[in-house]
Amino acid sequence: MQAKVNTLCLAKRKPKWLTLRFIEFTSTESVFYSSANNLKGSSALIVIYKNGLTSKTMQYIASQSIHPATVFLNQNEITKRHCNIRWFNQTSEIKRCGHGTLAAANFLIKYFGYCPEVFTSMSNERFTIRVKKQRAQLLLKSIESKKSELAKGELQSVFSLAIKAAYSAGENNGYTFVLFNEEFNKEFSKDVEKDDLKSLHVDFKALNKLHKNAVIALSIKNIDKKNAIAHFRYFAPQFGVNEDSATGSAVSIIAPLLFRLHGLNKAKLIQQSNNGALLNYEFSNAKVVIY
Numbered sequence: 001m002q003a004k005v006n007t008l009c010l011a012k013r014k015p016k017w018l019t020l021r022f023i024e025f026t027s028t029e030s031v032f033y034s035s036a037n038n039l040k041g042s043s044a045l046i047v048i049y050k051n052g053l054t055s056k057t058m059q060y061i062a063s064q065s066i067h068p069a070t071v072f073l074n075q076n077e078i079t080k081r082h083c084n085i086r087w088f089n090q091t092s093e094i095k096r097c098g099h100g101t102l103a104a105a106n107f108l109i110k111y112f113g114y115c116p117e118v119f120t121s122m123s124n125e126r127f128t129i130r131v132k133k134q135r136a137q138l139l140l141k142s143i144e145s146k147k148s149e150l151a152k153g154e155l156q157s158v159f160s161l162a163i164k165a166a167y168s169a170g171e172n173n174g175y176t177f178v179l180f181n182e183e184f185n186k187e188f189s190k191d192v193e194k195d196d197l198k199s200l201h202v203d204f205k206a207l208n209k210l211h212k213n214a215v216i217a218l219s220i221k222n223i224d225k226k227n228a229i230a231h232f233r234y235f236a237p238q239f240g241v242n243e244d245s246a247t248g249s250a251v252s253i254i255a256p257l258l259f260r261l262h263g264l265n266k267a268k269l270i271q272q273s274n275n276g277a278l279l280n281y282e283f284s285n286a287k288v289v290i291y
Helices: 055-063 098-112 149-158 182-186 204-210 251-262
Strands: 023-031 042-049 069-074 082-084 086-088 118-120 126-132 135-141 163-169 175-180 214-222 229-236 241-243 266-271 277-284 287-290
Touching: 023 098, 042 055, 042 098, 055 069, 055 086, 069 082, 069 098, 098 118, 098 126, 098 135, 135 251, 149 163, 149 175, 149 204, 175 251, 214 251, 229 251, 251 266, 251 277, 251 287
Parallel strands: 042 069, 082 118, 175 214, 229 266
Antiparallel strands: 023 042, 069 086, 118 126, 126 135, 135 287, 163 175, 214 229, 229 241, 266 277, 277 287
């Protein structure tokens, strides 16, 4: 078994951890990018290791990476139908990471010609992979949210614009959506290339203190069911990331909310982070396919 070692993400001088006897392969992989829309998507450092790599060492390796996520896979499991997966950012372990999972799956398909059918997280959540035209698609169970006046009041001081409604799923370490007054959307052109949520200012210190969930700001630009477009941004200073550049797992809660509000079972999502990202999804039978 051989794979390229992509050192573009590494410093000019090879880091000490790359010489560890536990490390078998490393590479980088990007997802959710679109050259046509000038969206860079997000990257992940993929680390395939032998038995013996500790959580402390994983965190150390991730702390040295410039990528939003570092993904760890055991060499003994990547050839099986089910494979454990772990993700870390520079400061902590990540509970859910859709972009890192898709990046890992595409890396395995590209270099080894195969990919596990299911990746399982430390919390026993299943991340199912479908392969279409040699590219991975992520299948997740959808997560329903409910309207939350408490979250709306709590978060109003965090954002520079008035919140129209808030929806939450999970008491702690879950997700909260914020939707803004419709006057905000009317200020912008229908051209999807124009600024939308980019003008939104966020008080990250206040968010870190006030709220225990990751927060997704959501704006609907086009609710035509055949060509629906939504813009969003993702904030999670509580988990060591002020703003995520491209997040895949959050679509498992975005999709059912868009269906609930607008009857959409598929849409194009543009994440308006600094890099920008393009995500597509299809929603049916309480499941979301992300690609």
